[in-house]
Amino acid sequence: MTCHELQHKLKHKLPPDDHDREHAQSCTPCALLLEDSSASLIHALNQLEPASSPPAPDFSNIQAQLRAESGVVAWLRSRPSPLRSLFALSAATLVVLFALFAMPRVDLGLYPPLRMALALGLLSIAGLSTLSFSLRGLHRPRLSPRGLMALVILAGLAVPFALALLPPAHSPHPAALQGAGSDLWSRAAECFFLGLALATPVVLMARALSRDAHHRPLMALLAAAAAGITANLALQLHCPIVHPIHLVLSHASVAATALLGYAVVLRRLRPMSATSATPPSTPGA
Amino acid sequence: MERTDEALMAAYVAGDGDALRLLYERYRGLLTRLLARGMPRSFDPGDLVQHTFLQLHRARFDFKPSARLRPWLITIAMNLKRDHLRRNKRSREVILDELPERSVPATASDTLLRQEAATQLHQALTKLPDNPREVITLHWLEGLSFAEVAEIVGASRSAVKVRAHRGYKKLREHLEKIP
Numbered sequence: 001m002t003c004h005e006l007q008h009k010l011k012h013k014l015p016p017d018d019h020d021r022e023h024a025q026s027c028t029p030c031a032l033l034l035e036d037s038s039a040s041l042i043h044a045l046n047q048l049e050p051a052s053s054p055p056a057p058d059f060s061n062i063q064a065q066l067r068a069e070s071g072v073v074a075w076l077r078s079r080p081s082p083l084r085s086l087f088a089l090s091a092a093t094l095v096v097l098f099a100l101f102a103m104p105r106v107d108l109g110l111y112p113p114l115r116m117a118l119a120l121g122l123l124s125i126a127g128l129s130t131l132s133f134s135l136r137g138l139h140r141p142r143l144s145p146r147g148l149m150a151l152v153i154l155a156g157l158a159v160p161f162a163l164a165l166l167p168p169a170h171s172p173h174p175a176a177l178q179g180a181g182s183d184l185w186s187r188a189a190e191c192f193f194l195g196l197a198l199a200t201p202v203v204l205m206a207r208a209l210s211r212d213a214h215h216r217p218l219m220a221l222l223a224a225a226a227a228g229i230t231a232n233l234a235l236q237l238h239c240p241i242v243h244p245i246h247l248v249l250s251h252a253s254v255a256a257t258a259l260l261g262y263a264v265v266l267r268r269l270r271p272m273s274a275t276s277a278t279p280p281s282t283p284g285a
Numbered sequence: 286m287e288r289t290d291e292a293l294m295a296a297y298v299a300g301d302g303d304a305l306r307l308l309y310e311r312y313r314g315l316l317t318r319l320l321a322r323g324m325p326r327s328f329d330p331g332d333l334v335q336h337t338f339l340q341l342h343r344a345r346f347d348f349k350p351s352a353r354l355r356p357w358l359i360t361i362a363m364n365l366k367r368d369h370l371r372r373n374k375r376s377r378e379v380i381l382d383e384l385p386e387r388s389v390p391a392t393a394s395d396t397l398l399r400q401e402a403a404t405q406l407h408q409a410l411t412k413l414p415d416n417p418r419e420v421i422t423l424h425w426l427e428g429l430s431f432a433e434v435a436e437i438v439g440a441s442r443s444a445v446k447v448r449a450h451r452g453y454k455k456l457r458e459h460l461e462k463i464p
Contacts, residue, residue, distance in 0.1 A: 004430055029424075029449035032457070041457045045408040045425055055312035057331035059306050062338045066305075069342065070304040080346040138364045139344045139357055141439020216368055 006030050010042050077211045081137055084209045088131050089206035092230040095198050099234035107173035107240040115169045119236050122163065125157035126230040132221035134206055148218045151250030152259070156225025160232045160255040164247035171242070179246035186251040191239050195231040203227035203262060215268065224262035228255030290354040298345050308354075309338060315427065316362050323411055333369060337362045356436040359429070363437060365450070409459040417452030420445050433458060 006020050016181055026032040043144065069078070076092055105111070129151060136143070170176060179187035206223035231254045239251070288296070288304075290311065296304035316337055320330035340361045348357060410418060418437070424445075425432045435445045 002430070003424075004428070007425065007428075027446065027452055029446055032450055032453045035458065040460055041406075041453065044460060045456075047406070055331075056317045057335055059309050062305075062309065062333075062335050065335060065339050069339075074343075077344065078343050081344075137344050137347055138340050138361045139347060141360060141437065142364055142367065143439075210418055212368075215372075273357060 003027060003030055006034070010034075011046060012085055023166050033130075036079060042150075073205075073208045076208050081135065084135050085132050086208055088202075088206055089128070092127060092131065092202050092226065092233075095202060095230050096233045096237065099198065101236040103238050105238055105240040106175050107170070110170055110173050110176075112169055116236075119163050120233065122159050123233045123236065126159045127226050129223045130229065131206065131226035132157050134208055134219050134226060136219070137211060145218060148222065152187035152218070152221045152225050156221070156228055156255055156259055157252075160229065160252040161248065163232075163237075164252040165244050166244040168244065173240060176242045178206050179241040182245040184245065184249075187241060188246055191235055191246070191250035192254060192257075194238075194255065195228075195251060198234045199227035199231040199254060202230045203258065209229065217263070220262055220266045221259055224258045225255065227262075228258035231255070231258070290351070291352075294345070294348055294354050295350060296350065305338070305342070311357075313357060316358070319359065319362055319422075319427060322426065333362065333365050334363055340365070353433070353436075356429070356433040357384050359423070359433075360437045366376055406456060406460060409456055413452055413455060417448045417455070419458075420448040421452045 002023070006016070006023055007030075008014075009016060009020065016034055020030075020034060024034045076084070079087070094244060133143070133148065133151065168176070203223055203226075206226060210219065210223070212219070231250055233253070235251045239246075241247070288307075290308065293304040293308050297308065313334060316334050317330050320337075322329065324330070337358065339356060344361070348354070410421065411432045413421070420434055423429045423437060424431060428435060429437070431442050431445050431449070435442045438445065441449075
């Protein structure tokens with residue numbers, strides 16, 4: 001006896017037997033339905049069936065949509081999820097390696113290794129988690145929206161700002177003392193706009209790989225958080241200034257701006273209705 | 286011999302376009318019902334049904350040959366429905382005002398009273414928290430097994446049963462209050 005079989009009996013007002021009662025002893029929902037002696041709950045549940053289902057769209061509409069699925073972006077987003085994650089991770093890694101090899105920080109030899117490992121480690125974990133969740137497919141059960149928002153805030157904002165507010169890592173190198181006096185805003189602007197530029201390819205790649213083009217706000221915020229974190233990673237390997245005020249104004253704020261900016265852009269790009277990007281459905285025959 | 290859903294999906298992944306049409310014919314009724322259930326009178330589930338199959342196409346290489354297609358496809362549809370509701374910020378009270386009417390045959394007064402109870406139960410169902418409501422909709426109304434429901438909502442089978450039990454209990458309490 002299974003739940004399904006008992007349910008079928010209850011739906012069709014067939015009398016329960018010993019097998020049903022035995023099953024109900026180990027199945028609390030079935031037990032509750034079985035003890036519904038007046039059958040009012042079951043009868044009411046049966047009445048919930050609508051009189052008729054709405055007509056389904058014609059398959060030709062779906063075929064038209066599938067024909068439109070062509071090009072590089074369509075190819076990217078139809079790859080298996082592990083491969084999509086690898087593409088996204090590769091884009092982020094390239095950005096970080098670019099900063100490390102093309103414009104490395106001049107005080108790299110003086111920077112405390114453990115401190116560097118802490119910063120890179122925390123940012124990497126934050127980046128990996130936000131990036132992978134941002135590409136989560138619709139075929140997987142949904143995650144708690146509160147949990148995802150907590151991840152956006154923790155990984156996307158708390159980690160970069162917490163690292164920026166730590167005491168300066170060192171002071172002997174002359175470059176480390178810049179960016180806190182009269183050149184505060186000019187240095188901050190340099191790093192800030194560089195950070196935004198470094199974040200851009202990551203968010204573009206994440207959007208191209210997303211199967212719903214980030215029409216889900218939380219997924220969009222996760223992608224923006226990942227881009228902001230990548231920028232922070234790159235700036236950590238590029239910028240020698242260690243003063244917290246510079247790091248807050250120009251490194252950590254890139255993460256906040258990425259989140260806010262993408263949310264604003266997304267609002268403008270998002271279709272007005274749920275699926276205005278899809279052809280209107282034609283009721284099937 | 287009729288091919289299974291999983292065989293059709295494997296064929297589609299391998300490039301057989303007709304396999305998708307056959308899958309669509311099999312699932313369009315279920316998906317249309319599922320997506321329309323509990324939505325306002327003015328709602329047309331057709332767009333979401335189309336979008337479900339578009340997402341199936343995009344995610345086709347993620348489908349494991351050992352998996353079952355039905356819960357996989359319904360998960361996509363339910364996620365799209367939730368996103369639609371969230372995006373359109375429909376409150377449950379607004380949906381209650383616009384529920385589709387049920388066709389009520391002209392029968393004896395006790396049936397009409399039971400019909401009224403069903404309408405009130407429908408409202409009570411809409412007011413349930415998301416978790417038990419989804420489980421009852423999928424299990425009782427759509428006839429999915431608890432194992433399938435567990436796969437769709439991403440919980441264990443025992444957690445799903447607990448949600449169903451809580452949901453039925455609340456609905457029964459609501460019915461008992463109706464004079």
